[in-house]
Amino acid sequence: MKKVKESATEKIILEAARKVFIDKGYYGARMQEIADEAGINKALLHYYFRSKEKLFETVFLEAFVKVVPSVLVILNSDEPLFKKIEHFVNNYIDILTENPFIPGFILYELSQNTKRISSLIRGTGLNPQFFIAQIYKEIESGSIKNCDPRQLIIHMLALCIFPFVAQPILQAVFFKNSVEEYRQFLRERKAEVSKFIIASIRKQQEEEITFSNPIQ
Amino acid sequence: MKKVKESATEKIILEAARKVFIDKGYYGARMQEIADEAGINKALLHYYFRSKEKLFETVFLEAFVKVVPSVLVILNSDEPLFKKIEHFVNNYIDILTENPFIPGFILYELSQNTKRISSLIRGTGLNPQFFIAQIYKEIESGSIKNCDPRQLIIHMLALCIFPFVAQPILQAVFFKNSVEEYRQFLRERKAEVSKFIIASIRKQQEEEITFSNPIQ
DNA sequence: CAAATTTTTAACTATGTGGTTAATGACTGC
DNA sequence: GCAGTCATTAACCACATAGTTAAAAATTTG
Numbered sequence: 001m002k003k004v005k006e007s008a009t010e011k012i013i014l015e016a017a018r019k020v021f022i023d024k025g026y027y028g029a030r031m032q033e034i035a036d037e038a039g040i041n042k043a044l045l046h047y048y049f050r051s052k053e054k055l056f057e058t059v060f061l062e063a064f065v066k067v068v069p070s071v072l073v074i075l076n077s078d079e080p081l082f083k084k085i086e087h088f089v090n091n092y093i094d095i096l097t098e099n100p101f102i103p104g105f106i107l108y109e110l111s112q113n114t115k116r117i118s119s120l121i122r123g124t125g126l127n128p129q130f131f132i133a134q135i136y137k138e139i140e141s142g143s144i145k146n147c148d149p150r151q152l153i154i155h156m157l158a159l160c161i162f163p164f165v166a167q168p169i170l171q172a173v174f175f176k177n178s179v180e181e182y183r184q185f186l187r188e189r190k191a192e193v194s195k196f197i198i199a200s201i202r203k204q205q206e207e208e209i210t211f212s213n214p215i216q
Numbered sequence: 217m218k219k220v221k222e223s224a225t226e227k228i229i230l231e232a233a234r235k236v237f238i239d240k241g242y243y244g245a246r247m248q249e250i251a252d253e254a255g256i257n258k259a260l261l262h263y264y265f266r267s268k269e270k271l272f273e274t275v276f277l278e279a280f281v282k283v284v285p286s287v288l289v290i291l292n293s294d295e296p297l298f299k300k301i302e303h304f305v306n307n308y309i310d311i312l313t314e315n316p317f318i319p320g321f322i323l324y325e326l327s328q329n330t331k332r333i334s335s336l337i338r339g340t341g342l343n344p345q346f347f348i349a350q351i352y353k354e355i356e357s358g359s360i361k362n363c364d365p366r367q368l369i370i371h372m373l374a375l376c377i378f379p380f381v382a383q384p385i386l387q388a389v390f391f392k393n394s395v396e397e398y399r400q401f402l403r404e405r406k407a408e409v410s411k412f413i414i415a416s417i418r419k420q421q422e423e424e425i426t427f428s429n430p431i432q
Numbered sequence: 433c434a435a436a437t438t439t440t441t442a443a444c445t446a447t448g449t450g451g452t453t454a455a456t457g458a459c460t461g462c
Numbered sequence: 463g464c465a466g467t468c469a470t471t472a473a474c475c476a477c478a479t480a481g482t483t484a485a486a487a488a489t490t491t492g
Contacts, residue, residue, distance in 0.1 A: 009469080025328055027244035031450060041471050046451060101327070108241075108324050110384050117388045126389055145415070150390045150401070151408045158378030163370060165323055165381060168330045173342050174366045185366070192367045199361070200416035225439080247480060257441050262481060 010048050012038045017045075017059050022101040025108065026056055060109055063102045067095060069124050075131040081138050082202075085156065086194040092160040093190045097183075104165045128153060144201040152201065159193045226264050228254045233261075233275045238321045242272050242328065276325060277336060279318045283311060285340060291347040297354045298418075301372065302410040308376045309406045313399075320381045344369060360417040368417065375409045 006014075016038035020029045031052055035042040049055035074088045096103060110117055120126075128150075135149035163170060163186060175181040232254035236245045247268055251258040265271035290304045312319060326333050344366075351365035379386060379402060391397040 007469090023328075025241060025243060025324070027241060028328060030448085032448090042450090043452080043472085044470065047469075050451095052450065104323065104327050107381055107385070108320065111320055112240075112244075114384050114388075117384055118393075121388060128389065148404065148408070151405060151412075154379060154386060154390075154405075155375060155409075155412060157382070158374040159371060161382070162374030162378045165327075166373070166377070168326045168334065169323070169337070170370060172334055172337075173344065174370075188364065189367060189370075192364070193371075196367075196371060196416050200412050204420065223439090246478085248478090258480090259442085259482080260440065263439075266481095268480065 007048075009040065009044065012040070013045060013048055013055075014059060014062070017055050018063070021056060021059050022063075022105050025105075026052075026112075029056075060105075063099070064106055064120060065124065067099060067102050067106065068126065070095060072124070072126065075128065081134060081144070082198050084134075085197055088156065089160055089194045089197070090190050093186065093193070096160065096164045097186055100164050100167065103161045107165060142203060145203050147201065152197075156197060159197070163189065223264075225256065225260065228256070229261060229264055229271075230275065230278070233271050234279065237272060237275050238279070238317050241321075241324055242268075245272075273336060276322070276333070277340075279315075280322060280337065280340065283315055283318045283322070284342065286311060288342065291344065297350060297360065298414050300350075301413055304372065305376060305410045305413070306406050309402060309409070312376065312380045313402055316380050316383065319377050323381060358419060361419050363417065368413075372413060375412070379405065 013034070017029075017034045020034045020037055024030075024033075029052075031045055032042055034055075035045055038044075045052075045055060049058065071088065071092050074084065074091055077084065077087075079087060110120075131153065132149040135144070135147075135152060138144045139146050167182065171177055171179070171182045175185065229250070233245075233250045236250045236253055239245075240249075245268075247261055248258055250271075251261055254260075261268075261271060265274065287304065287308050290300065290307055293300065293303075295303060347369065348365040351360070351363075351368060354360045355362050383398065387393055387395070387398045391401065
């Protein structure tokens, strides 16, 4: 019988599985390679996790929980908007720097298995309504320009996540394939992105620029 | 012997291979599935393309060429910066709307097998130097704020590409899983993104805001 | 039309893969 | 210290998969 508390072996397996799955994806990963990486017999993988699919499921959920909800807390806090954007961008890029392969991993597996999305969303309480309401308030109060809050949120996500998803090609094209240069770039990017966003949405006193089509 | 002009069968195979590879990725794809999809015998795949890897390379390069270089032409044109940004964003989002799964495909395969794929890409002449120089000129002339041109380019790419890479989850979270609503959102996004970028980088006459750390 | 060539197929092979099993080693409680 | 349970292993199995082959069908060519 399996114990509730996870054994040391179980942790070692999960660690190895995470590495291999993130590197190779579900289909590319080999149970033997995971076992080798963990330095144990392949049968143990099945002993603890029954099947490749179950093992993957566990790894995926751990990754998802690591990256998504932590950042959601910030969006639902009651900080003022500009501070919140800075806070969000800083934290998100930090978390992703520590787990640079997780966004690509999540996006790919999610595009393969769209069914899982809805259960994940339900499980982690992904709901942008509070943040959307805050953006509306700021628009009405005149501190930011008119826009569709969903567009703004997706701008924020894109600017934070994309550099990690596209790391290989960006690193090759813009940074002579130097990992160190790319890391430096990401550090600078934290400040760069918040400034970029805030400069764009902040309303100038003298003119009222309206964005097209707020929301229906 | 293989003819120079590709036969009808060859086209059918490529079409089927594209579909399966994009859906399942390199490791997930099965030669038998591609053959079934094409309605032909599996041996024909090897007859025309020798191996899975060669077939994949062909498919990948076709996809890459469809999405990347066409848009590079715009960046290397001599339009003024703001017009060029609008032009770029409009064209890119259009192209991606027609090929919504290609970005994810490219990024995924690139992250799985960076070495092999980057040698494939090298032949396609990706070079942002001209556009980078243009951005510098605009900074010097005082029409846009100071910034690292690479950051700006990656902002642009992120804002265009991310909505396609993350479509499943964004659609679920923000658009009740409605494909039509998401399409509408992408249409609006074209205008939204250029405005967002230009509003952020345009320099106001009265103040000179400097971004941190231009380039070394 | 018949010979030569190209295209297509069914059957096959070698290998890699996820998963199983039965035996062994390591603990744990008494 | 020993019975009983849990953890670990090597050897194995069934099956799927990329790739091959040899023969048949279709097409081209003289």
